[in-house]
Amino acid sequence: MKAAQEDSFREFVEGSWHRLLRTAYLLTGDHGAAEDLVQTALMRTYKRWGAIERGDAPEVYVRRVMVNLNISAWRRRRVVEHVVAEPPERPEPGGRGDYQEAHAVRDELWRTVLTMPPRMRTVFVLRYFEDLSEAEVAAVMGCAVGSVKSQVARGLARLRAELRVEGSAR
Template identity: 55%
Template sequence: MSTHSPADDGFRAFVEQQWGPLVRVAYLLTGDRGHAEDLVQAALEKTHRKWGRVSRMEAPVAYVRKAMVNTAISWRRRRRVSEVPLLATDSPPGSSGADAYGSIEQRQQVTAALRTLPPRMRAVLVLRYFADLGESEVAELLGCSVGTVKSQASRGLDRLRAHLNPVPERTRA
């Protein structure tokens, strides 16, 4: 006798296939590996309840991403993390490790800069540039206009640049 219901058909395989990519997106949204996993878990729980309908969608992963973004934005508690643990699985694909410290330092700086952004702006940047979604896809996912995505992305990139490349203050004579 099978222990899974018809609504579970394909859900386990979906989770196994998408877990890594979803955690990476969630990590950029939250800035913390543990919170990222919690976020993915919460989104998958919401998805599982509607899996019969979600599994017939053209892109079920888009539904999960939307659930992740909405959950991340709605979490009222601001979680502060003093350090960013890096795991072996966090290294970029195909990296030879030649300059492992430089890439880790750069990744930590970008992650720290992302955490300074408001949640919705952070979501736009993560979905647009990390998840490689188009402006219209991000707009649909976040329930806003393409213009809002463009302006949030532009402002967010400006803030990241300012955070990563601060202009030294001039000393007065």
């Protein structure tokens, strides 16, 4: 690789590392796995950087590589469930500030999103956390816009049902 391309790649990595890491964490739900995902995607991108940097959006390309790598990882990975004797403690309502309540709601929502099947979770991450349009999500995932819409609809129904059930248990 030419020195100018290496400099260009280094600048790209320094400028987009945190955004890519955030996306990877949202896709994997694990900090270590997120770092591995970004590094692997950047290694693959580095090999083709000359062609990629001339394109319109190198970050979109890297995000697509991350999604594809994550999908491949799902297919190889077995789901492991951890069964516990007692459900985790829920904080008592009242007596907490608005910030704490908002954090608790966000945490509950995120835990529910993490229980979604990987493809559905990827659609949610790209659509709602990365704020991509349905067409952009479809392009990143290599599927039809209708597939994105159906995954979103099923996911929202699942979130409503899960949060309603958890909310009524309080």
